[in-house]
Amino acid sequence: MGTYFRTNYDQLMKPLEKRMFSRIRSKLLAKAQGHVLEVGSGTGINFPLYTNVEVTAIEPDQTMRDQSMKRVKEASVPIQVEDGDAQRLKFADDTFDTVVGTLVLCSIPDPLQALQEMRRVLKSQGKFLLFEHIRSDNPVLGKTMDILTPAWKRMFDGCHLNRNTVEIIRNAGIEIESIHRMFNRIFVVIEGSNPKQSY
Template sequence: MSKTFSKWYDFFMSPLEKGTFKTIRKNLIQRAEGSVLEIGSGTGINFPYYKSVTKVTAIEPSQFMIEKSIKRKAISSVQIEVQKGSAEMLPYPDNSFDTVVVTLALCTIPDPKLALKEMARVCKPGGKILLFEHVKMSSPFLGTLQDWLTPFWKKICDGCCLNRDTVQLVIANDMKIIRKTSFFNGLFVELEIRK
């Protein structure tokens, strides 16, 4: 991830983060329990919302993003450890975490199928995976527009795929969705998956 993208990420996201996204993130993170793994923690935007978990291990591939997350990590009310790494090759044993959290990060992971398999591998039996992502819209016109924009968007937003069909990827990986909520006419989706 580029230093420039990391530098401006919070600025460009702030209008959304002050409104609906803040509410979505808070509600999602409140459902996290026990030992948590956060995938693609970015600038640490979720860190202040963790309250009743034992520990958060955050993994992020960009050193620039990790550096930007230090302030939010410092004010968190729970212990947070941030490590540089890849979602496709998680450095943790099977069944290590009670909850896995991914927010607006799966869209940038080069191999999302492998990343989802890794998330399921490290999540304990009976644990949960909590996702908040933008997805390919079901409207034929808007979905086609996302397909058309994605190559350009990936270049300016460090690999972000506007047209990733996250729900279908989850289903194809034999993961059980127990809760699904859509926002902004289906552009964003929140999923709770049980292992």
């Protein structure tokens, strides 16, 4: 991730957060229960939105972890922020009640491996709460995203505009219970569960 993007992430995302994303995050995170694992917590934008849970948040980038400390203090629930790689989670099997990921699967090098790891550490029938952007199924828009992705990845820390994240989630064995597509079907909110236990 380029230094400029890391340092200015909140400012760059502020218009989208104000217009759309903050409402989506609030509604989704209200469904979190118990001990939560948030993957790719970034600058901690979700932290003030949690209620009645305990959160372990992993973020591989030190700059973003440092920025998130302010929001840890603003949160109304206990939040522990740690260095971590979603593809190789250090937690024991069946540790968490809920796994949260928001706008993160686009930039993980191997999202299938990461999702399988999330399943491993999530309890049987535990909740998956995911908010992601995906490749559009509109032929013209989808092709445009394909063309833009190589340059986009270089600018924004490996972010893939054109990942078919819904298919990857299904391939990981997650049971999708609800899926809501929005904004020209580029963004998706998924609620799912862990049917256990084949990784």
